[in-house]
Amino acid sequence: MKSEHTLKIKKGSTTYTCDLYTSQEEARSVLYPNNPILCIEMPDYSMLYAAFTPTLDSAAESTPLLTTKNGTNYCVAQKSYFPIDITTVANATIKVDVYNVSFIDRTTQNPVQSFTSGTKWFPYGYSFEASVTSATGYKDTEITSNVKAGAPWAGDIAEAGDPYLYANSRIQITATAPALKTYTLKVGSPAHQTVTVKYKNRNAANTGYETEKTLTEGSSASVRHFTTWTATVSADTGWTAGALTPASSGTVSGGVTVSAGAATYKTFTLKCASTAHQTITLKYKNKKSDGTFDTEKQCAEGDSKTVGYGTTWTATLAADAGYTKGTLSGTKGTVTANTTVSATAATAITPKITITKAGEAYGFTVTYTNTSGTSTTTGNRPSSVTIKYNTKIRFNANTGSSYKDLSIKQGSTYKTTIDYNHTWTSGALTANTTFTVTGIDNTPTGSQGEGSGGEGGA
Secondary structure (H helix, E strand, C coil): CEEEEEEEEEECCEEEEEEEECCHHHHHCCCCCCCCEEEEECCCCCEEEEEEEECCCHHHCEEEEEEEECCEEEEEECCCEEEEEECCCCCEEEEEEEECCCCCHHHHCCCCEEECCEEEEEECCCEEEEEEEECCCECCCCEEECCCCECCCEEECCCCCCCCCCCCCCEEEEECCCCECEEEEEECCCCCEEEEEEEECECCCCCCECCCEEECCCCEEEEECCCEEEEEEEECCCEECCCEECCCEEECCCCEEEEECCCEECEEEEEECCCCCEEEEEEEECECCCCCECCCEEECCCCEEEEECCCEEEEEEEECCCEECCCECCCEEECCCCEEECECCCEECCCEEEEEEEECCCEEEEEEECCCCCEEECCCCCCEEECCCCECEEEEEECCCCCEEEEEEECCEEEEEECCCCEEECCCECCCEEEEEEEEECCCCCCCCCCCCCCCCC
């Protein structure tokens, strides 16, 4: 061990203080294993030793007391020196902090030197601390050394038998190569949608990627730092998928659960179009997000309702009086998109009046309301007219004599007989109808009654 005694060498006004050691091995040290040593016998006959160093080696704090061995000049050194070697490892940084005080006292001091690679020499009595920091993405690792250390891997550069370090040996510091960190990559199970994740696990050497694999909903895998992944989400029928969380792709740097925001149930507009001269009756059962249906409701013409995906509907069409209904766009269906129930235009009923003539060809005209709603009178003895729905026609006799009559039948039903300058008006007509007008000559006999007036209706 280092002695409490020191050797003082004075030259001129300069005094050099040299450490003394109780063993020759400590005086020689690792730095100078073959150097000469200075032996000093103490009054109690014990021996102390001082280190010699080559005069060209300024690291040992040389003194003017010189000797020569095998052609090399040596001087007494003020201290014995020891080396600290750092052997670097991939993906980690080893750092050694060296203090010019003992290990116990270093807590209040700043290091006099710090280094991360190579070999540095330090005097007997200094202390050091070794630490290792793994690169990003790598697990923590530990210092390893050829000497015992404490607190951890820290101690004094001290004599043989020291509880932390041994003198006369090279202090070698390295670390266990760290492995990539591993994390859990998990796929969530969001309702009404399916998340799928594809990933390429980073290989253990961190030089590339393993074969792509797929994770399905609710599953997980242990993956290494730097693993890459991509995700997709597909919604169940009738739903809109939420946004992927935390993203649609990424690189693993911690535990990741890939999921999606809440899915939303799709809704659409169900509309009942307005249409003239006919009525659409639209009934529907709204489908809710829980899969059940509301009670049946009705959507009025010109109105619209917001309904869920899968809502069912039925439609009927009824024409107004005087019209023939159009064709519905559909009579029933299931809502999977915005839906408008409509109908083609209703068409007005325009009864055709056919006039069959028989007997004497006596003259007559017909006054009627045409399809435009205008009163019109035909020419003599018309064969047919087309009238506006639910209107009447009037027969005007122009026989030339009160003895020349017109007998009128509607279909097979006799209606009346009219003579010269008299008229007869039918009831309101709503369908195609045939009238038969028969000319009757009553001249040879006595006087004949005049024709009757029109009737109220057919």
